[in-house]
Amino acid sequence: MSDKLNTNKPWEPRIIAFFCNWCTYTAADLAGTARMVYAPNARVIRIMCSGRLDPQFILTALREGADGVLIGGCHPGDCHYQEGNYKALRRFTLLKRLLNEMGIEPERVRMEWIAASEGDRVQKVMNEMTEHIRKLGPLHLEPKAAAMAAHGAGAARQGAPV
């Protein structure tokens, strides 16, 4: 695509955000209604509950070209489905360890509890996250993943750079 972000322009972080329907997605709507301007770098994917978040979604997002992933759920104790956010937190904690072992800065993936009324918090987190990823620089996992696929899984097992 001719207008692909980052071609002929200084690099801009690209972030994928997974927001739960009941708290964080609603909070992002509220930020919109209140016209709280924030960094345009995160693209939001709506899921019903942060508990739906398969860690592979995050890995896929990074592999497909995202420089960071933001996860938004209800505050502990406030989950619309009682405890989906706790399940998400458990998986997130494990995933961060895995990222570290893969050589990806774990802070590229961030989890935040944002309630439906906290539009200002969406603004703050979006800005913080964008600036943080900007400092970390591009992830560039996409070409590496492609190279790895070309070498076959065997190369990865032998410790090919990922």
Add this chain to the structure above:
Amino acid sequence: MSASDSKQNGAPKIGVYVCHCGINIAGKIDVAGAVEFAKTLPNVTVAREYKFICSDPGQELIQQDIRDGKINRVVVASCSPLMHENTFRKATKAGGENPYFFQMANIREHVSWVTTDKAMATIKAKALIAGAVHRVAHHKSLERTRVPVNPDVLVVGGGIAGIHAALTLADSGKKVYLVEREPTIGGHMAQFDKTFPTLDCAACILTPKMSAVRSHPNIILWSYSEVSQVEGYVGNFKVKVRRKPRYVDETLCVGCYECIDKCIFKKPKFSDEFNQGLNLRKPVYIPFPQATPLVALIDPETCAEFRGGKCKKTCAEACERNAIDFNQKEEIKEIEVGAIILATGYKTFDAKRIPRYGYGKYPNVYTAMEMERLVNASGPTGGEVLLRDGKKPKSVAVVHCVGSRDENTNRYCSRVCCMASLKLAHLIHERTEAEVYNFYIDMRAAGKGYEEFYDRLLAEGVHFIRGRVAEISDWATTPEEEGKLIIRAEDTLIGVVRRIPVDMVVLATGLEAQADAEDVRRVFNISCGAEGWFLERHPKLAPVSTFTDGVSLAGACQGPKDIPDTVAQAGAAAAEALALIDKGFVELEPNTAYIQDEFCSGCKTCIGLCPYSAISFVADKNIASVNGALCKGCGTCVAACPSGALQQNLFTDEQIYDEIKGVISYV
């Protein structure tokens, strides 16, 4: 429904409709560019722009393209799906396709309204459109299941809001459970003397409604009770109500006061909550003469029998009907209802939080609620406005905005205090002929007859000083200030700091969310806003609904409100419940989980994860099985399934993976 038997509608032909939303979107996003971009995306056969796609002609565009066979899937890039998803699903259906062959890209709330740079906004909008296009290609035909609605309603809170909602519902023939935590219904309104601006006697207009509740055949009134647990969903809630022991049998007591007269405590000795602690009650008491139900209760904290176990129990002897029961225990009632109305009200601001106003330090500094009781004929002074030493005040200050419009306490305006202060100023002036000074920031008299009431007060000779009070002290600097309370405030209209000595001060304390609003909202699975008030579904268009279907709000639990607004909202909440009940069924979103039997290895990982016990194990097939009626559609089990056998309708793995690719691969 499983994936295998869901109908497909052939190879995807996707129509993309990008909305201008006037200039809301078009002012920030290059809509034409987004449409041209959409045309290059896989499976897109039609891409159009329109000023307002939610309008009838806008929806007609979609329907016509479906009827013409140009498209069989729809993407609308406009506002939030929480706003218009249903509109466009219906349009898709009206065109002749299953409504779930639809996906929305939120380019207004999430893009145009929060981005300043037009180029960046357009890029983000394109990314979201690409995500939706990718996703909708994997959508499947789905059906909503219908579940019958239980026609009974639970109303929580017996103030004027709960009373009005309960009566409206009961009059229409619905069975209502009215649960009130205090020993009597009536709420704050029962404590008021007069209501502004008409100066109607609060009790005179409220108590008939309270009696109507008591005698209504369709209302089950549980006072001194609290909701402890709510399960289920819209149309079918299972509720547990904790009935606290009164130690008096409600079915036997007739409210004759005999037990109170014969209590071992000859004189009242304990703080009377109903009268704001301005006088005393006995351990066995009736909160006020019109209490509903008119049933005595025993306070175990102060009763000699409960404290020492050696009381002569003269109250029990005095009761001819043997209503007193020291062994009464807490009781849990389980009920099933289809709709819930929350009318849990507010608490008044604790004036001690502003120490410079001297509440709790100077005896003649009162709160507005205490003054309501003082001017009330059935109050502790029989309606006379008296200082603590029993003398009549010659000058009284009414201080507005105590705990409202203040960076240090609450930033919001409590809405009712200006008018309540005017009312109290009028009553005090009328009863005592004292000089009354109102200290206000702005006079907020927006309401029917409110400004006229303010004019009346101006004509009555009540003084108005525009300025927030800095301090209230007893620090006299001149002989005429001796023994007085000195108000220091800037009179901003003449630009000088004034010292005004008065005998008595009334603090117009603001309204705050109930102390346990956080606990209550958890029980009902709703949200609170930043100030602690229950959060409505939409501040303009759904101010009575919550994000939990079947739970609506009435009165000040949603935000400060005067009585007319409270009653209006209570009526609206009752109408919401009636609409739900009279429809007779609810349609559940088909986003439930399902198992692809052939992939399930029977590992049981999912079973323990489900908070609703919707997954069971089928031993003879060695697979798990989801009960669609119990599944609420969170997808937690789906994310955990190691073999990918579990999927969630509307949120399948392939839908989400392709949405990820869509939002990141193009721009």
